[in-house]
Amino acid sequence: MAKTKIDIAMDIVKEQIANKSLIAGSRLPSVRQLATQLNFSVSTIVEAYTRLVSAGILESRIGAGYFVVGHVVQAQVFETKIQYQREIDPLWISRQSLDAKSNVFKPGCGWLPNSWMPEQTVRKALKQVAKSETELLIDYAVPNGHLQLRQWIARRKQNYDLNLDLEQILITDSATQSIDLIFRLLLQAGDVILVDDPCYFNFQALIKAHHLKAVAIPFTEHGPDIEHFKQALSLKPKIYLTNSGIHNPTGASLSIQTAFQVAKLAEQANLMIIEDEIFADFEYQHAPRYASLAGFEHVIQIGSFTKTLSAAVRCGYIIANTQKIEALIDLRIATNFSHSNLNAEIVYHALMDSGYLKHIDWLKKQLVKAMNESIYKLALLDIHPWIIPKAGIFLWCRLPKDILASALSKYCLKNDVILAPGNAFSQADGAAHFMRFNVAQCIDKRIFDVLEAGIREIRKHDHIDDD
Structure with missing residues (x-):
């Protein structure tokens, strides 16, 4: 981005300090003098000096002016040491992806590239919100959260034959925070969860943090395996946590038959279904929702706007019956008091912008193209998807029989490619030979070159070991 006049003025002062034209204790030109020299306004120089004071570079002395600070303490920045042995830790992929430099490829992460996000829509929303009334910019949100955003969510849910009271919707700061609140409300350490x-x-990381007992139900291309689900009910689980719409990591979509059977079993067993529909906007055709089949006595729905709008503007929601929402509000006030009303306002303005719907249409087309290209390029390496997803960003792929996902992940990480090995998603024996790929992050040819080199290197070492 082009530098502002404030940035230019600050850079001039910093350069003079760096080349010793200004030394510790030196008095700077007055704001009027520097404004005249640079042909800038006085207010610009005041702002530049003030920012340099905040940065600890200058100090302001009342009645005397601005002076160079005698000794500036620079915080040391240490490069994070990569722990290659953590490749199957559930949090490892996220930490590496969040910490990665710009030259690192991230086909294992769970979000879109920055260039695929609606930056201009977000910028436009920021400008609109900046002009809002003082109350919105400064004050806490009402207990249920941003009213207009809840109205938008309620209108959207009518597409799923859900007619919601606005009191059934709670705005949160993220889908992860939503799950954490629900766990705090409904579960205790040692409880069983499916x-x-x-x-x-x-999900696994949150379960571990709350000291719960997780029972894994095999997921088929149509949803959870019904027989295993029935058997697990004998353990008296309190919650079934799942993705509705597009499943993570497999990309599968729930069938109406499976959804109906699971909803019926949950009702009979007094089991609460938590359905996370964070990838809903990627769907071409809406998959069944448990809430549409069973209502909100046995279903809580959560979501956010991170995947298609902005990960920086954190905002999510919970939909449940009013009794649970009331209890969740009390819990949220006790633990976090409120949510970011400012973020919610930004999200609302972005969602209402005509450019957002156009962006979603464009995004779906790009994902179809990226999906087809990724499937083709992976097949050349004998890496094949478990199923062909109907939509979304993920491919759950089976690696060649002689290749372990952990070994391939280690090799690729050392070559600036972050992968998502199967053992991070499952403890089943076969998961060691699976990998989740984000097709939107698989555009660059170099990713596949590194994968090919990694497979070749692993086979080479295996051959030497055999000899």
């Missing part, structure tokens, strides 16, 4: 196998690795 999850899909494989499942999103952060």
Whole structure:
């Protein structure tokens, strides 16, 4: 981005300090003098000096002016040491992806490239929100959260034959925070919870943090395996946590038959279904929702706007019956008091912008193209998807029989490619030979070159060991 006049003025001062034209204790030109020299406004120089004071570079002395600080303490920045042995830790992939430099490829992460996000829509929303009334910019949100955003969510849910009271919707700061709140409300340490196998690795991390007992239900191309689900009910689980719409990591979509059977079993067993529909906007055709089949007595629905709008503007939601929402509000006030009303306002303005719907249409087309290209390029390496997803960003792929996902992940990480090995999503024996790929992050040819080199290197060492 082009530098502002404030940035230019700050850079001039920093350069003079760096080349010793200004030394510790030196008095700077007055704001009027520097403004005249640079042909800038006085307010610009005041802002530049003020920012340099905040940065600890200058100090302001009342009645005397601005002076160079005698000794500036620079915080040391240490490069994070990569722990290659953590490749099957559920949090490892996220930490490496979040910490990765710009030159690192991230086909194992769970989000879209920055260039695929609606940056201009977000910028436009930021400008609109900046003009809002003081109350919105400064004050806490109402207990249920941003009213207009809840109205938008309620209108959207009508597409799933759900007619919601606005009091059934609670705005949160993220889908992860939503799950954490629900766990705090409904569960105690040692309680049994059902999850899909494989499942999103952060589900496992949250389960571990709450000291719960997880029972894995094999996930088929149509949803959870019904027979295993029935058997697991004998353990008296309190919650079934799953993705509705597009499943993570497999990309599979729930069938109406499976959804109906699971909803019926949950009702009979007094089991609460938590359905995370965070990838809903990627769907071409809506997959069944448990909430549509069973209502909100036995279903809680969560989601966020991270995947298609902005990961920086954190905002999510919970939909449940009013009794549970009331209890969740009390819990949220006790633990976090409120949510970011400012973020919710930004999200609302972005969602209402005509450019957002156009972006979603464009995004779906790009994902179809990326999906087909990724399947083709992976097949050349004898890496094949478990199923061909109907939509979304993920491929759950089976590696060649002689290749372990952990070994391939280690090799690729050392060559600036972060992968998502199967053991992060499942403890089943076969998971060691699976990998989750984010097709939107698989555009660059170099990713496949590194994969090919890694497979070749692993086979070479295996051959030497055999000899």
